[in-house]
Amino acid sequence: DGGITQSPKYLFRKEGQNVTLSCEQNLNHDAMYWYRQDPGQGLRLIYYSQIVNDFQKGDIAEGYSVSREKKESFPLTVTSAQKNPTAFYLCASSPLWGPMNTEAFFGQGTRLTVV
Amino acid sequence: GENVEQHPSTLSVQEGDSAVIKCTYSDSASNYFPWYKQELGKRPQLIIDIRSNVGEKKDQRIAVTLNKTAKHFSLHITETQPEDSAVYFCAAGVASGGSYIPTFGRGTSLIVHP
Numbered sequence: 001d002g003g004i005t006q007s008p009k010y011l012f013r014k015e016g017q018n019v020t021l022s023c024e025q026n027l028n029h030d031a032m033y034w035y036r037q038d039p040g041q042g043l044r045l046i047y048y049s050q051i052v053n054d055f056q057k058g059d060i061a062e063g064y065s066v067s068r069e070k071k072e073s074f075p076l077t078v079t080s081a082q083k084n085p086t087a088f089y090l091c092a093s094s095p096l097w098g099p100m101n102t103e104a105f106f107g108q109g110t111r112l113t114v115v
Numbered sequence: 116g117e118n119v120e121q122h123p124s125t126l127s128v129q130e131g132d133s134a135v136i137k138c139t140y141s142d143s144a145s146n147y148f149p150w151y152k153q154e155l156g157k158r159p160q161l162i163i164d165i166r167s168n169v170g171e172k173k174d175q176r177i178a179v180t181l182n183k184t185a186k187h188f189s190l191h192i193t194e195t196q197p198e199d200s201a202v203y204f205c206a207a208g209v210a211s212g213g214s215y216i217p218t219f220g221r222g223t224s225l226i227v228h229p
Contacts, residue, residue: 035219040124042204042221043159050214058216059116090158096213102149104217106158 003027006091006107013078013085013114021076021110023091030096032074033104036060037088046089049074050096078112086114117142119207121220129228134195136223138205139187147210148188149217150179154201162203163190195227 004025013019023032034046045058049068063082068074074093078085089110095101118141128134140148146167151159165172165179165188172179176195181188188207192199202224206217 031214033216040221042121043219045216045218048216059218094215097147097210097215098213102147102164102210102215103161104149106160108158 004091004093004105004107006089006110008110009108011110011112013112015114016080018077018079019112021078021089021091021112023074023076023107024072025074025093025105026072027093027105028071028095029093029105030071031094032068033092033094034058034064034066034074034076035090035092037090037109043090046076085112087112117145117207117209117218119205119218119220121205121223123223124221125224125226127226127228128195130195130197132195134192134199134225134227136190136203136205136225137187138189138207138220139185140207140218141186142207142209143183143186144209145207147208147215147217148179148181149206150190151204151206151219152201153204153222159204192225195225197227197229200225200227 007022031050033048035043047066049055065077091107092104094104121138149164152162153159178191202222204222205220208217
């Protein structure tokens with residue numbers, strides 16, 4: 001189903017702790033993305049990567065970090081510096097864009113709650 | 116950077132009616148405009164898209180129109196059905212050299228009443 005897997009589905013974190021969200025894809029896609037989804041805010045880009053060992057900040061990167069050591073994996077760390085981390089996080093992947101490669105495939109999401 | 120505005124935030128229609136969702140964008144260089152549908156508890160999925168060299172595209176009950184001069188594009192759903200109920204996101208961005216980083220609108224929650 002979809003070929004892109006996020007885990008866990010639900011995650012609880014205490015204030016002041018870092019937490020890492022997993023995203024794995026077996027679609028052989030070059031590009032991977034992390035979005036944050038809040039009610040009424042749409043999908044806001046946190047980080048993206050178009051090639052292994054390279055990634056770029058999105059619109060709301062502060063308080064987050066990523067790595068892209070393998071093509072299949074793009075984990076997101078929510079650090080204690082993120083002031084309002086409770087949200088729904090979506091990972092996506094896509095092939096490099098081209099006339100026949102236009103769709104981004106999303107994972108099922110991880111709902112992070114800070115307690 | 117790109118800025119995408121999407122309206123309305125909520126749209127309620129009766130089954131069989133048409134629904135229209137509108138988006139505007141700010142970057143005149145944007146050339147690819149996808150629409151994603153997210154059903155409750157599910158992941159967003161691409162339903163239709165349009166490139167800047169096309170003014171309109173149809174796929175069964177859904178269509179998208181693009182006005183490059185005015186920098187706005189719209190999703191049209193005819194003969195709505197309860198299964199069309201979902202959150203719809205528009206997006207815009209520049210596709211170039213294999214790269215495409217979309218900016219999404221805030222989403223429209225479509226409710227189709229049986």
